[in-house]
Amino acid sequence: MTGMRGLSVFISDIRNCQNKELERLRIDKELGNIRTCFKNEKVLTPYKKKKYVWKMLYIHLLGYDVDFGHMEAVSLISAPKYPEKQVGYIVTSCLLNENNDFLRLAINTVRNDIIGRNETFQCLALTLVGNIGGREFAESLAPDVQKLLISSSCRPLVRKKAALCLLRLFRKNPDVVNVDGWADRMAQLLDERDLGVLTSSTSLLVALVSNNHEAYWSCLPKCVKILERLARNQDVPQEYTYYGIPSPWLQVKTMRALQYFPTIEDPSTRRSLFEVLQRILMGTDVVKNVNKNNASHAVLFEALSLVMHLDAEKEMMSQCVALLGKFISVREPNIRYLGLENMTRMLMVTDVQDIIKKHQAQIITSLKDPDISIRRRALDLLFGMCDVTNAKDIVEELLQYLSSAEFAMREELSLKAAILAEKFAPDLSWYVDVILQLIDKAGDFVSDDIWFRVVQFVTNNQDLQPYAAAKTREYLEKPAIHETMVKVSAYILGEYGHLLAGRPGCSPREMFSIIHEKLPTVSASTIPILLSTYAKILLHTQPPDLELQNQIWAIFKKYESCIDVEIQQRAVEYFELSKKGAALADVLAEMPKFPERQSSLIKKAEDAEDTADQSAIKLRAQQQPSNALVLAAPQPVNGTPPPVKVPSMSGSQDHDSAAQSHSQPNGTLSKVEPQPPSPDLLSDLLGPLAIEAPPGSLPTDERGGSTGAGGVPDVVDGAAIVPVGEQMHTVEPIGNIAERFHALCLKDSGVMYEDPYIQIGVKAEWQGHHGRLVLFLGNKNTSPLTSVQARILPPVHLKMELSPVPETIPPRAQVQCPLEVINIRPSRDVAVLDFSYKFATHMVNVKLRLPAVLNKFLQPIQLTTEEFFPQWRSLSGPPLKLQEVLRGVRPLPLPEMVNLFNSFRVSICPGLDPNPNNLVASTTFYSESTRAMLCLVRIETDPSDRTQLRMTVASGDPTLTFELKEYIKEQLITIPTGPRATPPSPLAPAAGAVAQPSSPAVAADDPGALLAGLL
Template sequence: MKGLRNYIKELRKCSTKEQERQRVIKEMAHIRQQFKKSSGLSGYDRKKYVAKLIYTYMNGYEIDFGYIEAIELLGSKKYSEKRIGYLAVAIFLNENSEFVKLIINSIDKDLRSDDEKFQCLGLTAIANIGGKEMAESLTSQVQKLLVAVNTNRFVRKKAALCLLRLFRKYPDLMVSSEWAERCATLMNEPDLGVVTSLLSLFLSLVAKDPDGYLPIQEKAINALARVVLDRDVRPDYIYHDVLAPWVQVKLLRLLQYWPSPKSKSVSKKLNNVLNHILSTGKGGRDRNHINSTQAILFEAIDLVIQLGNSRSLMKDSTKKLLEFLSSKDLNVRYLTLNSLTHLMIVSEDTSNVKSHQQQIINALNENDISIKKRALDLLYFICDHSNSREIVGELIKFLQVADHEIKDDLVLKIAILAERFATDFSWYVDVILKVIRLAGDSVSDDIWYRVVRIVTNNKSLRNYAARTLFHTMQSPKCHEKAIMVGAFVLGEFGAVIAKKENSSPQVQFALLKSKFHSSSRKTKSIILTAFLKMRVRHQEIRDKIDSFFKTHVSSIEPEIQQRAVEYSTLSVNFPNLLPVACEPMPPFPEKENALLKRIKEQQEDTMDPRAWSLQQKSTEEQETTSKLETIDKEKDTGEDEKETAKQSKLIDDDEDIPQEVLEARKREAEQMKSNQSGGIMDDIMSIDNNLMNQTGNSGYQKSSQQLDLITDPTNISQTGNTANNQNPQNDIDELRNLDITIGMGPQNSQNNQENLIGDSGMLLTDAEEKMTESRSRLLFLRLCVNPAGVLFENDFLQIGIKSEYHGPVGKMMIFFGNKTDFPFTSFHAHIPPVPFLKFNVGDAPNLVRPKTQEKMLISFECQEEFGDPPTMNISLACEGLQDKGFKSIFDLPIIPNKFLEPVNISAQDFFGKWRQISGPPLESQDVFSAVTVNLTNIASIISGIKLGILPAVDQNPNNIVIAGVFCSKKKQVGILGRVEVSQVKKMIKLTLKTPSSTITSALRKIFLSQLQAN
């Protein structure tokens, strides 16, 4: 294009920026004029002018026209013109551009064409631009190109990389059940270039769903054997005498996501490949050969460790790794430490590696920070009770000279190891205080929170901790983190050392006061709270504390001022309430160790996480609480029934609580009992109970008819069986004919409310009518445990729900009521698709007349576990409204517990399964104030959640043991739980265990929403 070349030359000749800008303005004006010509440009001219726009844009000038002309080039039949068009849209447009919709059809047409060049241009554009709409429209066509028999190998490579780009951004678009078998056939591709591109895609796919893509495993092993054993490699894929090293590395890494093959012949073939790699992975002639060989060797070792099915291979791998520890090559030492860490994660035998412990410790002194990090990781995993003190001691020595980049991780690991392997309380406290002294700025809040938690939960540790922290704080160089811990401990447990003259209440007060003014706002807040608690226990310093509070009621820091005012007022005006407000801190509830959680997050923070990085060491990493946390943990014994009969000490232990606190509690309880006239929460419970008494346990049997519920909303499976209705078809007829009466005026509002849910009998209280957002939340929570109800209601619109569920299949009738004297026009109800539910949505109304209602029937099938509910978008126009319209998004009450089925199992089976699951995220434990402690009401709520109650498992009348199964098309998930009720404290301890973290978390939220007092 001569015109383009001349334009580029003229711009390069410009001596000043202003001269260049004037030339660009002139050229842009000329191009605009050409684009506006009524007689249409030729393809060549359009290509030339768009190319000039591209060059101008690449020189830093904004281009706000010419997009349409560039898009028109996509429709050209000439490759040169089409190429410029694709180049322009790739540069000018991004995934959020409004012009993306205009190019989708052109790209789709090129993908379907027989011209390989056009197909490549389209694939490149998809990968460069992306976007949700483009991905949804074109992913299927890209997949067809990838698997088509007649697709050119170059196009196939581009299609694989294009799918990789789309999958990383929108992983839900590719479902393993529909895609895995076709992926497996692609591994037979003889061209190693295509295989390399495919493996990049498969690594991402398999990392997300290893089980779903299991059919690829055998094909991958065969491909690896062809390269390693059969040496079936073209000369152009031999790199420095190494056969296709990139293919070997990717295949070995891919195989790490699966367990050992079930087929003996396939497993034997894989072992032969690994044995060949281990036996030949030695030094070579040049650096490139050595690097390639070692890359393959380390991936093979990682695969051997991951499979763990061959002692001889494991022995050879360990031997090689220990030899590499003394290598002079930094990269080799790095990879060795990394692989040894992998070995320690999956192996129970650490003796071989522990014999080289000093060598690993010496690696901490390397100049390379990466080596130090890997050595630290390895020491973390080889640490046990036999060497914990030595390793922690070495890490503390290293902490004094450690780089800032590694210090945070080092402090975190020291804290975890000190807690996990502490044999006595004093050592743990000493270690943490030493860490704070040496690297206080690197001690995160999670670490000192953990110290507070452990001290609070161990009575025998409180005296030593209080005494040690008291002496630590006396140092003028005491770090602020130590002051935080010390202030909390002295505020809670300072009384245990108050009898000694050198640590009397007066001395403790003076010490904390001396640290107050130089501390941060957060530390000051802790000290003020400590003073308030000390005031309750020590009468001799009350005047000093009151004076201190008064001094700070005019503090310039808002939080300090607020605390001082509130504490001062509470002390002077509410002396009887003060002991209740300053009760000793109760033991902290059991939950996931926040420090371990941070370790896991560090491992997971990668694009394609290694298969083994997400595993946990069975004997250590699954421990979410240390041996220091001994509070109220009852060991599983053969007498499980006796164990469950014990009342939870966590919520009923009144030991060590001052007598005045107990008396204040008693007065408060008597006052609550005398005022027990029933509030809104009682009304809610009675309403929920009326509805839940109507629900019955249903049995679920998988049937081919259930799929018809999704494709045909008029069909209903006959396998379900409800207590109230033996014929499910009658339920559907009732669902279709249900009429939710719309209120026409105040004179019949009561009747309207009674008819609102058909035969459910649910009445709305006067207090609820005054609610806005809280009322909508309340209505949604009711529908979480009831089959019918009001989802939303305001002055002009009412939305009602009636639903029915059988196993993983459900149906729902949604009612839209117009309460105004004007019609709802342009009415639109849309349910966006979600991956975990397969919807079949009936016709939605587009007009709702005044004082009438319209219905919409939806049916759905649960595909997999999920947490958040689907949504429904509502929009309408109405002349009677102030804004002439309404638009909102509503959560639909289609939540995991709707797909539960109660089960009945024996006590022996229950405890057998109960002990198999331990610790977050599969287990959740919560202790909370209850909305009700009436066991009948709680049982009704559990039935509404659709879980079964096992009365024969727990002999304690205040405990309820529950079990059920979550039903989905993909799989079923068993659910176990226990609800322990404290009638005295009006508290509940809830424990849930499932093999799915998603279901555990979802059910926990549902239970808390129904049982926890707000």
Template sequence: MALSGMRGLSVFISDVRNCQNKEQERQRVDKELGNIRTKFKNERGLTPYEKKKYVWKMLYIYMLGYDVDFGHMETVSLISAPKYPEKQVGYIVTSCLLNENHDFLRLVINTVRNDIIGRNETFQCLALTMVGNIGGKEFAESLAPDVQKLLISSSCRPLVRKKAALCLLRLYRKNPDVVNVEGWSDRMAQLLDERDLGVLIAVMSLLVALVASNFDIYWSCVPKCVKILERLARSQDIPQDYTYYGIPSPWLQVKTMRALQYFPTIEDPNIRRSLFEVLQRILMGTDVVKNVNKNNASHAVLFEALALVMHLDAEKEMMSQCVALLGKFIAVREPNIRYLGLENMTRMLMVADVQDSIKRHQAQIITSLKDPDISIRRRALDLLYGMCDVTNAKDIVEELLQYLTTADFGIREELALKAAILAEKFAPDLSWYVDVILQLIDKAGDFISDDIWYRVVQFVTNNEDLQPYAAAKAREYLDKPAVHETMVKVGAYLLGEYSHLLARRPGCSPKEIFSVIHDKLPTVSISTVALLLNTYAKILMHTQPPDQELQEHIWAVFSKYESYIDLEIQQRAVEYFALSQKGPILMDILAEMPKFPERQSALLRRAEDTEVDTAELSATKLRVQQQMSSAIVVSDQRPANGSLPTGQIKMPDVGKVEQGPRQANGALSKQDAQTASPEPDLLGDLLSPLAIEGPPGPVVSFPSSSLLSLEGPTEDSDPLALAILGEQPSSIQPIGDVAERFQALCLKDSGVLYEDPFIQIGMKSEWRANQGRLVLFLGNKNTSALTYVQAVLLPPAHLRMKLSLVPDIIPPRAQVQCPLEVVNLRASRDVAVIDFSYKNGAVPVNVKLRLPIVFNKFLQPLAMTTDTFFPQWRALVGPPAKLQEVVRGVKPLSLPEMANLFNSLQISVSPGLDPNPNNLVASTTFYSEATRAILCLIRVETDPSDRTQLRMTVASNDPNTTFEFKEFIKEQLVYIPTAPSVASSAPTPPPLPPVRSSSGITDPAAALAGLI
């Protein structure tokens, strides 16, 4: 930024830098902004030099982080200046201060176009730079043809054509329709014959974007790309300016190989041979040197070449050469190179016939598992997991178990999950599998999901020969002084079912088994106590005739818990106590569990999905994933289907939701039938550190009517916690919790709305008064196109919505944007729904998603003082303008927590306004077409002794707005249970008296009026 001759600007910058603190800086900036505003009001007296100086000052102030909300017209007007200094300032500052949707940009489209098509190269560069920086749909539609002409013009200098290529790339990303693909493919092939490397790099960036969306029509570019690589590999006609540490234009090499990866395997033998010669030269000529900059450049080229070799499915000899080269990299000291070596070796696992070559480096990979850098440890873990098979499973799992005790907490969960999957998938015998899982629980119980020990129970139940061994191992682990609760669960279950098989072994009599388990009872949670009571009943069942002393001990435990506060424990204690008095009949009632149905393990099914995903992680997919959020926990929240047989507590079906061990055969308690909730798949994403959750509650099968919980809100559901509407096809399940995604978007303006294995729907929105503009991003995650794409809006009556046309087909690994315009007509809490459907091959998918266009999106916080609040409050008297309600069942929030909640909903809390410190006063402005801007006031009176109740008073000039606003706030405050409520015979408590303020005044208007 040239400051010569602008003394005022230099002095201002010097003053700002000399400020002692932030407050002084702010005062100096405010003073300067006031001066600039005054000067702009008297614009007639400003010379072009002065206007330029003040606009530079505005840019500097903006760069300091201050808002500059005026002077935009003066800035834009400089673009039309005839001289370069003023025009330069106009273009630069406009690029920084204005975004693509700013109205002022429309005023300069003609001026910018005249500069682009003019003959002044300096002005052309300025205009292309600004258009490329701002982008925008209007710029794309108006200027793209002129930019294309500049790019293909033979009379333009390379500097201009280079900027034109990058500008066209930005416009294409904003609006792909600006490039006519049918007529442009031949032009692109001609542009690749360019000798100037600067233009060629810019053109190659454009080609990468074009072939990512549609490669079919650009096949003519493939031979040209190979020729470019040959030219670079042989250093033919490469200017010194484009040679980086002896490497000919590494950026162009990387972009060219990246473009080739979007095409399927090349069949032409001549082109294929030439390309492999270049790749062979790159593989053979790359080594680690001392110069870090040269290493970075050469390795960028090398790893892109490796990705291209894998993509082209090269011969086995070249693949083995790649593995050997990566083996050298994972052994060097430089951590960045080791990381890249491990990552690319993991990607090599997708190639056939290289598994054995990778196994030769197993020792070095295991060494990397203990690297100080956690990112290298994670990559080593991924590689070990991917290369494991029946031949090396024992060695790898044993290494993981040894490393588990010293691994840091950030990786233990992933480590334990992968070890469990490998042990199950490649177990040479089931006893070894049981040993591995029990060791996992013993060494990392806090990081073990319940699904893992559920699976052990299934194996033991289904294999009679394994039962004595598993029971004996459980007995050994329970003898330890410190045992994790998960070990108590699995041990108690196994001993309850099979301890009678150990009766002749020392230390395994029923009394001793009961004693070792009962010692753990005081240390476990409520859910585990229920399982232990089940175990005690089983021990009594196996001890026939009963041991009187043991029977008395167990009966005493049952009697103790008959009056326990938890209904589940109480129910079990009562029923088991009654059943245990039946004598030999107990053997029939509490018989051993039958075998589980033979179905694929949920762990292995998830592992296979993970392996398929890993096999597809080509360089192309990795780049797509950088643009689309991933690594989200998959949570299957479908309730298990099936009827509930009388006399047996049944678990969900193994094939649908991985199940825990079934409970004893006995009378079905009402509590079991009423309180259990659908159990989510806690291993939704095997690699996610968020996958492990707390211990599940009791699990039973649900009738098919339970599916209604996915179809719409119920009386007990949070209106904002809205999941997918409609029943999902059983084969396609969403990734992540859709309800949580919806809730998050209700409070923020961008994020992921929905995701499944094939598509991700993101959303970005902005809100102004009663209008909103949203953009839906439909991203195809797949390698094949999504067809029959449809999106139908189901708007409520209070919203006027317009969705741009959604394309019928989303190309592979492409993303389309669908603008959605919203106008709020009146106050309502109804939520809009979008009916979205598509086909992936022959698989149809249909989901109905709730859009986060909710009440608080049309609120604008308004801070008020005593002088402004009370006149408004007193003017609104009684229903329907002012409504009051005593709300019970409130989430127990402290006053600061409640204030934070209100602020997140765009409702401004005014602290200290209410005379009672236990009360809260807030205000906001609601916008709709019917009411325009309407002031909404709220007062919340809390009871410090009982945070579960409060009194709320809401007021506004519009009765409908008052009611909807009150109900909306109530929904945010009231505690919504996540499971169906438990039927109880307890009498309904009498209504609480009205909450009173400390002064004894029950009318909030009178209380507030007393302040003035």
């Protein structure tokens, strides 16, 4: 580029542009000039062509598309002079890929340069092929590249590039290397004295032996000799010594190649190799220089992998474990991580588990490390090293750690603790204790498989049944327990509570009373289990207790009209069966033993197992730029939302066959009927909220503040105000609060707010018109947060009750605050959380929108033609059916629009509209005023103009129709924030839909709005 004044001026112009628009204008002008010059070949001198091709490359590197001039770049490859040829090779390798047709024009020129005598041209050609060579290059050029590699007349620089070029061609087409003829030549290359050629050749060897090691046995002793040479630092030039380590890259590649050979049979070669490995193990230590550490540890950990692969003597294995034990105790987190990871791999080797157990205390200490990657590796290692001798200690440590573990690890931690307790339990009563403690400490993260499994054990072991019943009876005494504990306790007491007869507090009436106290706190999925328990208690009450019988019958009668089919069926059948006297004992007999089968927990762990590298990648993708919260004192969640009436759209639930009847112990008539598992709502609570969410629906004033309760404008989702003395300072939140809110509108868990002092997370459950949010308030600092206050500013359509918030949050601790929500009527208004706290002398106050929005009270439903059209016809026009033409819509393809509707719980019903460009959708809305209200939607798109569409929304409630139409409109089009339109009054029929001035309304009874040929 020396002397190209026009190129230098162009680069200066680009750098001097004040904004992106000016840069784009300058580049468009230059691209137009280049295109004009390329068309006029008469004035296109080699110098100009070279200059313009350089400019194209610079524009490409800036991120702009360059869709012309490729032919000119390729033609420079055939130029006779180096400056033009260099430009051609460099620009071609940057602009084109292996599938580009222009490359075929250059194959002959590239081959001529490779077989020519100009070493500079050879290097340019080999670099191009090594970067973008595809199958055609491999078939045409591989023989010539091989000749260069084994040629004794070529300089090392050329041969080094030839080895890497051949590696690229082999990866594209393995057939280009003939195994029979190349094995001996590969062995000869390993005798090379030049370390540059040797390093490149070893990279090629690794690829070859990974494909077929049988053909390259002759290379094995050569690899050992290379390692000996490097270990003794014999004939290693200074430029290949990195911080005193002889060519660490070559050492790593050579040991990696050796790991593809199954074994080393020659005693002399094996002895030499172990001497080298011994020298590496003895000579590696942790030093202050980070670069030297990285290089020496790369060699060390590859040597450890080779030692494990070769199944070395126990003495060397002990030495490896001792070295790793030293690594897991240092302060540097990267070294601790590698030590734990490699110690986990050592578990695959026989006879080292007892040696690893000596470091158990240090491994347990790693569970409390600030770095979650290290904690994960420590958990994996403890899980792998556990056996009968140390299971009790490890499981107790895991249970203790469970109270302070962050949410990202609790599910995995619970699963592994449950598996260890099952595999290595010294007695079954200890196993029951462990599982019940797991459920008590981490109920949200305990999968249904865990409590199903403990029920199976109790059912199959008669001696265990009284103990399990007594323990679950103790847990029910607690004022607040998790719903999973209610399930397992109710089931076990229903089956085996009668075995406690005579003990204090264990009469049928007392057991019924303590179980029935939990009924208002559980969800609809638990009520069937409780009903079965009541029926079993009634069965085992001898002599009959008429008062208890009347109480239970009243409950059955209450749920006989429940809209949930499962609850209704059980209530009706239990009530009728309880009148049958002796027949009740035959139908509700004790559950038979479960058939022996592989533990579903172990299978689940195997399915979820991944490598350490994959775990680290996933972790890095999920981490937030904030400190992890540590749960200091777990607050039991006081149940779940009260049961609500949820319509079964399918008419009945599907039940599995007898093979599945023993898999989910819910209480039974003649079989155990499965309940839907509770979703893991907190699995990504601290994960990234990378969701493109709709604009907020909170009304704002002209300054961007929201309108709080009573119409008083407040700053919502803005910076928190911190009074310091007489001055006002601002605490900047971490992350975009509005984006977090929009993401939570489509998700049920995540981080709602974070600043340097506190993190507020939310987890929500929604059922019908009821909702339950749990706010997680986490103190990120080592000092307490005081004067904590939280109050809800609810809109008039929501009834909200927040549990008391503690005035002080301890250092590095987290508290949970349940929030009950009841939806009274349809509205898009949003509740606001007014939250404040004091840190040191600073008082912080922030107002946050709560994700209790309209779509949370929707339940998607799929309708057939027979179900949809009678409803559509019955809603004849405004105000129950509104239609609007929307313009300025985001141009979404139909599949993306389908995904968008599904994201806010409106289900697309395929095949109902004969026009493939239209969408028909349905959902059910829940509120106290409307109950379960069916909503129907039709979207008519214009294939020629995706920026406009016509939308028709229909429901049995005028307000709901308007609010749902406006909500969907907000998702499809950017609406300027301003005063919200007033919904049509149900008493005042409108002539058409209420619409924005830019989107005129269309009467919904227009024939064009009806489904073609069907209405």
